[in-house]
Amino acid sequence: MFKWKKSSADPVDLSLLARKLIHYRQMRSEFFADEAISAGGWDLLLHLYAAPGDSAPITVSSAARSLGLSNGIVISALERACHFGFAAQGDSPGNWEHIQVSLTPAGRAAMEGYLGKFADNCQPAAA
Numbered sequence: 001m002f003k004w005k006k007s008s009a010d011p012v013d014l015s016l017l018a019r020k021l022i023h024y025r026q027m028r029s030e031f032f033a034d035e036a037i038s039a040g041g042w043d044l045l046l047h048l049y050a051a052p053g054d055s056a057p058i059t060v061s062s063a064a065r066s067l068g069l070s071n072g073i074v075i076s077a078l079e080r081a082c083h084f085g086f087a088a089q090g091d092s093p094g095n096w097e098h099i100q101v102s103l104t105p106a107g108r109a110a111m112e113g114y115l116g117k118f119a120d121n122c123q124p125a126a127a
Helices: 014-030 041-050 060-067 071-083 105-122
Strands: 087-089 100-103
Touching: 014 105, 041 060, 041 071, 041 087, 041 100, 041 105, 060 071, 071 087, 100 105
Parallel strands: none
Antiparallel strands: 087 100
8 A cells, every 4th residue: 555655844834835826826927918828728828838849739629638628618718829929720620629729939938938937936045
């Protein structure tokens, strides 16, 4: 049976963690319009950024499955991300579920800007 190892480190200050999470969420506004990342938009951008370069093209339906969202939410998020220039959609040989989705260069730059700043803020302070 698997047992969790008990940490000998000091307990985590959950209220401090909550304040940091709020700060990191607010920090996104430096790179993204709030409307662009609302209602599934942030998850979609993370998914597009995290996809390996050699993976199969991402479609509306594959993004929805991966993110646990409905196709409708992904379509809506995609429309907003495209409107703000963070994502692009291709043509579909079939129905709208097969529309290919990709991150634009501006979207990749915004994600790298935010994630880089996030990573810098997550580093422990030097002693």
